[in-house]
Structure formats: C-alpha cells, structure tokens
Amino acid sequence: MLNNRALVIIAVLAVAAWIANSSMYIVNETQRAIKLRFGEVVQADIQPGLHFKWPLLNTVRTFDGRVMSLDASASRYLTKDKKAVIVDSYVKWKIIDPQSYYEATSGDEQMAERLIAPRVDERLRNEFGKLELSDIVADRSVAAAQQKKEAKPETEEATKEETMDKPTNDLDAAMRNELGVAILDIRVKRIDLPSEVSQAVYERMRSERHREAQRYRAEGRQEAEEIKAKADQQSKALLADAREKSETIRGQGDAQAATIYANAYTQNEDFFRFYRSLESYRDSFGKQSNNMLVLSPDSKFFQYFNGANGEQPSAP
Incomplete structure (x- = not known):
C-alpha cells in the first residue's frame, strides 16, 4: 500500500515537472519568436525573456534575429x-x-x-x-x-x-x-x-591617358613660354631702368669730380699736377695693371721722378 502511494506521488511529480517544463520557454536576446496554436500564429514577435504556453496546445518557433x-x-x-x-x-x-x-x-x-x-x-x-x-x-x-x-x-x-x-x-x-x-x-x-573585354579596355585606357598626358605637356609648354616671355620682358625693363639710373649717377659723379678737380686746380696748381701724376703712376704701375709703356726717360710723364717740382736734379 505504501509502495503504491509512493509510486503515485512520483508519477504526479513527474507529470507536474513535465507540464512545468513544457509550459515555460525562453527567448534569447538574439532571437525572434512566434507562438502557434495548431500551426496558426496566435502571438507574433515575442520579446526576449521567460514566457509561458499551453503544453500540447501551443508550439513556439524561434528565429535568428541577428544580421x-x-x-x-x-x-x-x-x-x-x-x-x-x-x-x-x-x-x-x-x-x-x-x-x-x-x-x-x-x-x-x-x-x-x-x-x-x-x-x-x-x-x-x-x-x-x-x-x-x-x-x-x-x-x-x-x-x-x-x-x-x-x-x-x-x-x-x-x-x-x-x-x-x-x-x-x-x-x-x-x-x-x-x-x-x-x-x-x-x-x-x-x-x-572578362578576358575578351579586358585587353580592349586597357588599350583604350592607355590611349586616353596618353592623350591626356600630351595635352598636359602642351599646356605646360605653353604656360612655360608665357612665363618665360613675361620674365624676359620684366628683365629687360629692369635692366634698362638700372642702366638709366647708373648713367645718371655716373654723370652726377663725373660732374662732381670735375668740380672738385677744378676747385683743387684753382687753389694750388702745382699740387694738382703732382696729385694727378701720382694717380697716373698708380694706375699704370699698379699690381692689377698689365700695361706696357714705351716712353722716353725725359718725357713729361716721368717729370716727377726727377724732383718734387718736376726738374732735373742738379749734379753734385
């Protein structure tokens, strides 16, 4: 009698466990689920979590909800x-x-x-x-x-x-x-x-790139010529302006030098001649001079070699 009661209890517990297991189901975060009743959808898009259903009456289908x-x-x-x-x-x-x-x-x-x-x-x-x-x-x-x-x-x-x-x-x-x-x-x-298209496409690409390269080179040469012509024009203008300024300054310097020499000549004629002769000696016999002079020793060019006044020294 006791054994029969124990078997009944065990059977009841087993049935209850089966019903509980069959009544609960879990939908994961990565899943989408629907509930069916004899193949007919009775609940669509069940959210993740623990849910319940009727055993034997309902079935649940889950699908992968990820990308x-x-x-x-x-x-x-x-x-x-x-x-x-x-x-x-x-x-x-x-x-x-x-x-x-x-x-x-x-x-x-x-x-x-x-x-x-x-x-x-x-x-x-x-x-x-x-x-x-x-x-x-x-x-x-x-x-x-x-x-x-x-x-x-x-x-x-x-x-x-x-x-x-x-x-x-x-x-x-x-x-x-x-x-x-x-x-x-x-x-x-x-x-x-495809192989039958590749070669024709690459040849066309090569010819197009070649044409573009030639066009770029021609445009570059044209632009270079324009820049060069403009630079030459500017260079000529700058050189002409510089020559004009240099000639003006040189003329002013020559005029000022002539004035100074004239003033020096009027103040002391002998010293002026002596100074000018020294400049001539320096220019003629300097280190940078490669001139060769053929002159008579008694030439006026060497008059100040004879004495301070340009006279021959007296004999002892």
Whole structure:
C-alpha cells in the first residue's frame, strides 16, 4: 500500500515537472519568436525573456534575429554600352516581422536566401545596365589607388566595395512586404572584366591617358613660354631702368669730380699736377695693371721722378 502511494506521488511529480517544463520557454536576446496554436500564429514577435504556453496546445518557433549575410555567386552583367562585367556581391539582411517570415518561408533560412538571391541579382543587373563600362573602370582605378596609398591591398587585382543605395532601398521595400525581412545593405565585393573585354579596355585606357598626358605637356609648354616671355620682358625693363639710373649717377659723379678737380686746380696748381701724376703712376704701375709703356726717360710723364717740382736734379 505504501509502495503504491509512493509510486503515485512520483508519477504526479513527474507529470507536474513535465507540464512545468513544457509550459515555460525562453527567448534569447538574439532571437525572434512566434507562438502557434495548431500551426496558426496566435502571438507574433515575442520579446526576449521567460514566457509561458499551453503544453500540447501551443508550439513556439524561434528565429535568428541577428544580421545575416547572403554571399551571392559571381554573376555576369551587361553595362549600358553592352560590355560584360563579372560582379561578386553579398547582402546583409535581418528578420523584422517573424510572422510574415514564417508564413513565407516556414522559418527555413535557406528558403529565405533562395527567395532573396534572384531579386538581388535582378536589382544589380538593372543597376549595372545603367552604367557605362568606362565609369566602372574609373571607379576600380580609384579604389586601387586608394588601396595602394593606404598600403592595405587584400588582393593583386583592384576591388570595389560600395553601397548600392537604390537597389538596396528598392529590394528592402519589396522584401519587407513579401518576406518580413529588411535588406540592410547590398555590397559589391569585386568587379572583374572578362578576358575578351579586358585587353580592349586597357588599350583604350592607355590611349586616353596618353592623350591626356600630351595635352598636359602642351599646356605646360605653353604656360612655360608665357612665363618665360613675361620674365624676359620684366628683365629687360629692369635692366634698362638700372642702366638709366647708373648713367645718371655716373654723370652726377663725373660732374662732381670735375668740380672738385677744378676747385683743387684753382687753389694750388702745382699740387694738382703732382696729385694727378701720382694717380697716373698708380694706375699704370699698379699690381692689377698689365700695361706696357714705351716712353722716353725725359718725357713729361716721368717729370716727377726727377724732383718734387718736376726738374732735373742738379749734379753734385
């Protein structure tokens, strides 16, 4: 009798534990959840925390609420000028409406990605169809130059990573209504040119750069000639002005010297002659003079070599 009662108590406790375990569930911070009753959604977007449900009557489905990435395979698109490019891209998406997401995909993440991928491909195809190949190549060149300048190139080939605003916004609006997910970003990881296009593009780029270089050189030569002509004109004007000023100063100096010499001559004629002869001796026999004079010893040029008054010295 006692053993039967103990078994009943144990059974009751086990049932109570099962009911308690089946009645409680936890939604983590990184999850989104919905409550179902026989497959029908009765509570959508359950907040994180501890919650209760009816055992056997309710089921709970949880989904990853974090930002997820869809790495699309590289696709071949045609540009506006009918040139092919190979684009490698990925998508950032997130569940925002668990009920719509469950109804559209049955909570299967792979099914959601299969529904998102072709729509991303369509948007990118339309976007690249609006671009010229030259614009895309120019963007690649800028990206490669920036990577080289920052010294952080990840691959040998140039890569382009930019936010495609219009495709992202268009696809986000569509996916919110259809799948209950938000498209946060569409990014282009890499753009390559097919082998049949690359050589022609590079040749055209080379010729365009060559033409630009020639134009810059021609403009530089023209500007250099203009600067040189302007400098020569200024130089000639400055030299002419300097010569004019020097001639004026020299004339004033000569006039002043003539006045001084005239005054000296009127005050002492003999001293003036003597002083002028000494200057002549200095200029003729100085260290810097290479002149050669052939004169008679009794020439007037040497008269002051004979005596202070220019007379021959008397014999002893």
